[in-house]
Amino acid sequence: MARYTGPSCKLCRREGEKLFLKGDRCYTDKCAFDRRPYPPGQHGQRRSKATEYGIRLREKQKVRRIYGVLERQFRKYFASADAGKGVTGEALLALLERRLDSVCYRLGFAATRSDGRQLVRHKHVLVNGKTVSIPSYLVRPNDTITIREKSRQKGRIVTALEGVERRGVPEWLSLDKGAFTGKVVSQPVREAITLPIKEQLIVEFYSR
Incomplete structure (x- = not known):
């Protein structure tokens, strides 16, 4: 299956926070996000106002990148969580946590x-x-x-x-x-998932 093979640190910089994609390196002074805490690219340091859509999109992209899941598979996880019982956002995170x-x-x-x-x-x-x-x-x-x-x-x-x-x-x-x-x-519960995720924004993104 296809997967992202580019620089991991660029993903953290794009999302504006550490996603801890490089393990112990993220805790050291070698962390690229600590050195350059702004989006990559020539326009990365420009100030831009995020739209409501942009905020929800970035949250969805952030979770995808944390778990290393591509869009098509992520949509399937969301559809499964939405079709099941309970809170959709919490069910989505539980499915992602249960991946081997x-x-x-x-x-x-x-x-x-x-x-x-x-x-x-x-x-x-x-x-x-x-x-x-x-x-x-x-x-x-x-x-x-x-x-x-x-x-x-x-x-x-x-x-x-x-x-x-x-x-x-x-x-x-x-x-x-x-x-x-x-x-x-x-089963994993929401309280045990300490990642800085606002899953309701993802639900709103797919429900728009």
Whole structure:
């Protein structure tokens, strides 16, 4: 499936806030957003007044970029959330959080969601003892996510796990760090998603 392969830092600058797309680098003085906190391009430093449509569009684009999802797939997630029970915006975020690449990131097996996607694609991840190579696979309560035995010595995985305390593991997941194993305790709830997201703006964007 197609995916964005350009500079990650440009996405943060375009959205006007850190999206933490480069892992630990985002916490250092090397962060491009800290150095140039304005949109990329020759007109990036111009002041422009955002319209109501523009505000909603930027919020939608921001969430897409955080989770590494392209427009067509994002629309499908929204349609699924809208068709289900409960609050549409919260249901949308829950679907995105349940993606296997995102869960690998949340458990600390990967430093970024992009790294989580690569782990899954390269068959380093088991779900309930079976290899799953689809990053968009949606986990369910009681699912067990494990790093394959042969992959546990990989430097990127070990380094990512060392930094998991800084990010923390959400309450709907549990981690056995020594066993390279995580478990889905429950469905993700809005309070456990600490990202600076205004999901109602996304609902309004698609409902216009």
